[in-house]
Amino acid sequence: MYELFFQEFNKKAPLTGEEETLIKTYLTPKKLRRKQYLLQEGDVCKAIAFIEKGALRAYSVDDSGDTHIIQFGLEGWIISDLYSFLTGEPATYNIDAIEDAELVLISKSAHEELLRKLPKYETFTRLNITGAYLAMQKRLTSIISSPLEERYAGFSALYPEIVQRVPQHMIAAYMGLTPETLSRIRRRISSK
Amino acid sequence: MYELFFQEFNKKAPLTGEEETLIKTYLTPKKLRRKQYLLQEGDVCKAIAFIEKGALRAYSVDDSGDTHIIQFGLEGWIISDLYSFLTGEPATYNIDAIEDAELVLISKSAHEELLRKLPKYETFTRLNITGAYLAMQKRLTSIISSPLEERYAGFSALYPEIVQRVPQHMIAAYMGLTPETLSRIRRRISSK
DNA sequence: AAAAAGCATTGATTTTGGTCAATGCTTTTA
DNA sequence: TAAAAGCATTGACCAAAATCAATGCTTTTT
Numbered sequence: 001m002y003e004l005f006f007q008e009f010n011k012k013a014p015l016t017g018e019e020e021t022l023i024k025t026y027l028t029p030k031k032l033r034r035k036q037y038l039l040q041e042g043d044v045c046k047a048i049a050f051i052e053k054g055a056l057r058a059y060s061v062d063d064s065g066d067t068h069i070i071q072f073g074l075e076g077w078i079i080s081d082l083y084s085f086l087t088g089e090p091a092t093y094n095i096d097a098i099e100d101a102e103l104v105l106i107s108k109s110a111h112e113e114l115l116r117k118l119p120k121y122e123t124f125t126r127l128n129i130t131g132a133y134l135a136m137q138k139r140l141t142s143i144i145s146s147p148l149e150e151r152y153a154g155f156s157a158l159y160p161e162i163v164q165r166v167p168q169h170m171i172a173a174y175m176g177l178t179p180e181t182l183s184r185i186r187r188r189i190s191s192k
Numbered sequence: 193m194y195e196l197f198f199q200e201f202n203k204k205a206p207l208t209g210e211e212e213t214l215i216k217t218y219l220t221p222k223k224l225r226r227k228q229y230l231l232q233e234g235d236v237c238k239a240i241a242f243i244e245k246g247a248l249r250a251y252s253v254d255d256s257g258d259t260h261i262i263q264f265g266l267e268g269w270i271i272s273d274l275y276s277f278l279t280g281e282p283a284t285y286n287i288d289a290i291e292d293a294e295l296v297l298i299s300k301s302a303h304e305e306l307l308r309k310l311p312k313y314e315t316f317t318r319l320n321i322t323g324a325y326l327a328m329q330k331r332l333t334s335i336i337s338s339p340l341e342e343r344y345a346g347f348s349a350l351y352p353e354i355v356q357r358v359p360q361h362m363i364a365a366y367m368g369l370t371p372e373t374l375s376r377i378r379r380r381i382s383s384k
Numbered sequence: 385a386a387a388a389a390g391c392a393t394t395g396a397t398t399t400t401g402g403t404c405a406a407t408g409c410t411t412t413t414a
Numbered sequence: 415t416a417a418a419a420g421c422a423t424t425g426a427c428c429a430a431a432a433t434c435a436a437t438g439c440t441t442t443t444t
Contacts, residue, residue, distance in 0.1 A: 060337065068337040070329070083326055119311055126318040133325045134275055137262070140332055144368035145252065145260040148431085168392065176336035181431055183393055340401085360422065373401055375423055389442070399432070405425085412419070 002027060004052050005104045008076055012127045013120035022118070026110035032056075032097040038079075039095040045084035047105040051077050054101025055165050058093045059173065069174040072098075072162050078128055085111075098166055143176070151175065152185050194219060196244050197296045200268055204319045205312035214310070218302035224248075224289040230271075231287040237276035239297040243269050246293025247357050250285045251365065261366040264290075264354050270320055277303075290358055335368070343367065344377050 005027070006020060015023070030049070032038060038056065039045050049056075056073040058081065070093055073079035084091040085108060106114075114121040138158075142151050152175065156163045163171065172182040197219070198212060207215070222241070224230060230248065231237050241248075248265040250273065262285055265271035276283040277300060298306075306313040330350075334343050344367065348355045355363065364374040 060333070062337055066337075068333070070333060082322075083329075086322070086326075119314070122311070122314055122318060126314060126321065129318065129321050129325055130274075130278070133321055133328065134278075136325065136328055136332060137275075140328060140335075141252070141260070141262060143332075143335060144366075145254055145258075167390090169390090174336075178432060179392070180394085180433085184431090187393085359420090361420090370402060371422070372403085372424085376401090379423085385444100387442100387444075389440100391440075392438095394437085395435085397432100397434080399430100401428105401430080403426105403428070405427105407424085408422095410419100410421075412417100414415100414417075 001029065002052070002104055004076055005050050008050075009124055013123040015120060019118065019120065023114065023121070026106065026114055028105040028107070030103045030105050032101040032103060034097050034100050037094060037096045038103070039081060039084075039091055039093065041092060041094050042090045044088055045081040045091045047107045048078055048080040048082075048085060048111065049073075049095075050104040050106070051075055051079060052102040052104055054103075055098040055162075056095055056101055057098055057166075057170065058095045060093050067173050068176070069170055072159075072166060072170075072174065074161055074165075078132070098170070148177070148181075148185055149189060152182070153189060193221065194244070194296055196268055197242050200242075201316055205315040207312060211310065211312065215306065215313070218298065218306055220297040220299070222295045222297050224293040224295060226289050226292050229286060229288045230295070231273060231276075231283055231285065233284060233286050234282045236280055237273040237283045239299045240270055240272040240274075240277060240303065241265075241287075242296040242298070243267055243271060244294040244296055246295075247290040247354075248287055248293060249290055249358075249362060250287045252285050259365050260368070261362055264351075264358060264362075264366065266353055266357070270324070290362070340369070340373075340377055341381060344374070345381060 002024065006015070006023075009015060009023075028047075030038075032054070038049060041060065051073050053075060056079050057069050058071040058073070058079055059067050059069045061067050071079060079095060081091040081093045081095065083089065084093075111125075115125065142154055146154065155171075155175070168182060168186075169179040172179045175182065194216065198207070198215075201207060201215075220239075222230075224246070230241060231250075233252065243265050245267060248271050249261050250263040250265070250271055251259050251261045253259050263271060271287060273283040273285045273287065275281065276285075303317075307317065334346055338346065347363075347367070360374060360378075361371040364371045367374065
């Protein structure tokens with residue numbers, strides 16, 4: 001249990017056996033069926049989720065009913081509404097499972113206590129957020145500077161797993177375009 | 193010296209006098225004239241810069257000569273090409289001063305040593321990157337989900353300082369549009 | 385197994401933002 | 415202080431993506 005979680009943790013901050021045992025007492029496993037919510041807009045995000053298995057998405061739905069995907073999550077990634085988690089404000093995102101999933105939850109109190117007790121947990125947290133920041137910056141840069149075709153090509157080169165496992169209309173919602181436009185872009189790319 | 197820097201540091205992780213003295217030995221002040229580079233694309237980013245005074249921008253220039261602004265920085269903010277700083281790869285951004293500026297530099301070796309020696313510095317770093325992550329997520333969300341007018345209105349409500357101090361064509365480059373389009377949006381907004 | 389819902393694709397049309405070009409200011413530079 | 419460069423605005427035109435609509439699959443649900 002928690003294999004992947006500790007594999008990732010040890011990459012970022014190598015742990016002793018006792019430390020692992022200690023951390024385990026703070027973790028909660030959770031299974032999610034496809035289409036089930038982990039979090040709904042308006043609720044407070046009570047935990048950070050590490051993905052052991054499956055695929056999830058964080059998204060919002062605007063006034064006109066369009067969904068906008070903020071983040072995908074696959075095995076080894078972390079997903080949450082971090083703003084809500086940190087501030088206790090109601091979440092502005094929904095998070096649900098695109099595939100059946102197995103998660104490792106870290107509750108707010110567990111997070112805070114681990115930060116206080118275990119410097120390696122702060123390192124783990126710092127490196128996670130740094131990685132997420134750099135990934136998001138890459139995404140943002142490509143949005144403001146690359147033409148659409150390049151953007152999609154870059155995305156599918158960087159995240160082939162997502163392209164394989166996630167329906168196209170969700171990728172369109174992630175890229176900020178309509179499914180029709182994405183379909184046409186794919187055709188243009190494949191005909192070259 | 194370093195007033196604002198320690199003010200911000202103490203907000204995130206309160207320091208003793210000795211700790212402040214220690215940290216000061218790792219810091220380097222730097223002044224920058226308007227239009228001077230702090231970093232040029234292709235060079236390795238050797239330091240993180242905390243802005244005591246002035247305004248800077250991080251940006252890239254694409255093949256067709258268009259500039260794309262990744263980040264603005266004002267007093268109290270941190271600016272760098274973090275990816276280059278952390279990996280030692282050549283920077284993909286330029287950073288220069290929009291106004292004359294006073295900076296506090298933290299070199300790579302200083303950063304690493306402080307992380308090792310002083311847990312509070314890791315906390316400071318973690319909270320900085322977390323704040324930057326949340327700010328960028330807000331920006332990204334508004335890009336993929338809000339219509340242009342709303343995006344500009346949201347931006348100028350959130351960062352009135354930037355709107356006042358930075359030329360409009362740079363704000364256009366930050367939002368991923370042409371100066372002409374931004375000018376038209378502003379007119380539409382003001383005529384309501 | 386049949387019905388329904390979800391999905392990707394394509395076409396026709398409309399909307400939005402980009403491009404090209406010109407003008408009048410203001411700020412730098414010589 | 416004169417010349418030049420930089421900047422914001424406006425207009426006419428063009429290109430790209432959104433919208434609306436229809437079709438044929440595939441997957442889910444009953």
